[in-house]
Amino acid sequence: MNLTLRQLHLFTALARFKSITAVARHFHVTQPTVSMQMKDLAESVGLPLYEVIGKAVYLTPAGLELEDTARAMLAELEAFGQRIDDIKGFRRGKLTVAVVSTAEYFVPRLLGDFCAKYPEVEIALEVLNRNGVIQRLEHNLDDLYIMSKPPANLDVEAKAFMTNSLHVVAPAGHPLTQRKRIKHTELARYPFILRERGSGTRLACDSHFESLGFEPTVRLELGSNEAIKQAVQGGMGLAVLSEHALNAGAATGGLQILNVQSFPIHANWYTVRPNGKRPSPVAADFWRYLNVDLKKGVKL
Incomplete structure (x- = not known):
């Protein structure tokens, strides 16, 4: 051809x-x-x-x-160019990263630190829901993926690189905010606003609730952490949110973390890529930064 x-x-x-x-x-x-x-x-x-x-x-x-073949060919050519630059002593090229929506609270900062060391690296960041990230993973469209629960049905390499604690939150002034210790069974009296089914946060919540033998009353399911925060502030119910979502945005000011027995849920953030994928030099550097340097507290 x-x-x-x-x-x-x-x-x-x-x-x-x-x-x-x-x-x-x-x-x-x-x-x-x-x-x-x-x-x-x-x-x-x-x-x-x-x-x-x-x-x-x-x-x-x-x-x-042809789409699958063309993407693979162009990715190989891009990686080849980066390897040649590496031999020449340069570090430049393109890094493509797809992340689930909650990761948008911290990934740009990590990318900023990385780009400060490699200013000639071009970054393409896709922020999607979990299903969107998995679709891109299935088609091998990016250098790496960041999510809170790697897919069990795909042949991938996944490494935990950062904790992701999930807390029960209520609006400021809610009766439960005055309590120093709350049994999880007491939450049955209150409605919940949770992330949409299939999201990493929802999967972790469902698994944790099931392990406790507790079934929350779900009033509303939303696909946005910011929308959930606004709904909780409006008095519509309690929520379970990632510490990263709670540490960002002006909307957090009207929320309070509850001291609930068996909480927070201790989860992790993972870097994910197809098993056997040969990373470009730039992708290998970023993978190493997240999984080695960041854990050791090494500053770029």
Whole structure:
């Protein structure tokens, strides 16, 4: 097949943006240019790669196969370029990281520390819910992933690098805030606002509640920590939130951690990547920073 790197870059962007117009805008070229390149690419493959329904682009089975292959090829070329720079004594390139939403409270700071040492490294950070991160992990779209519960059904390498304590919180002035010690069974009298099912925080909560033989009354499920904090402040119920979510944002001022028996839930944050993945030099440095240097208190 007579494929070009330019065609592969355009095609992976098309798979991402699902729009010829968006791809043209992203690469600062005309729409006819993108369409012609995609036409030539399809002719080289010998099968249609996508179809347009309404205004959206949908990949065909052949297109999906090409997307996986193209991403792998471009990632290998990027890693090769980084290894050559490494031999030359340079450290530059691109680092792509996908994290679950709660990790957005601390990951940018860690990336900032890393970039302070490697100012020529370009960072791409994706903040998604757990399902979104796992989808990217399944397609090997990033250098590494950060989540609180690694998927058990995927062949991955996962290492705990930071604690993630989960606390029961109530609005300031709630009757329970005056108590020095609360039995978890007493929480049955109060409704809870929890993260959506499938999130790492919710999985940890459900597992912990089950181990206690306790079933909370769930009034509301929300996909945002900030929304949960606002709802608790509004008196809608209690919540279980990560210490990282509680240590960030102005909304935390109206909340108070409760001293509940069997809490906090002691969990961890994990770095995750596909087993056997060969990291680029930049990705290897960041993995080592999180899993070795950070634990030892080494400053970059």
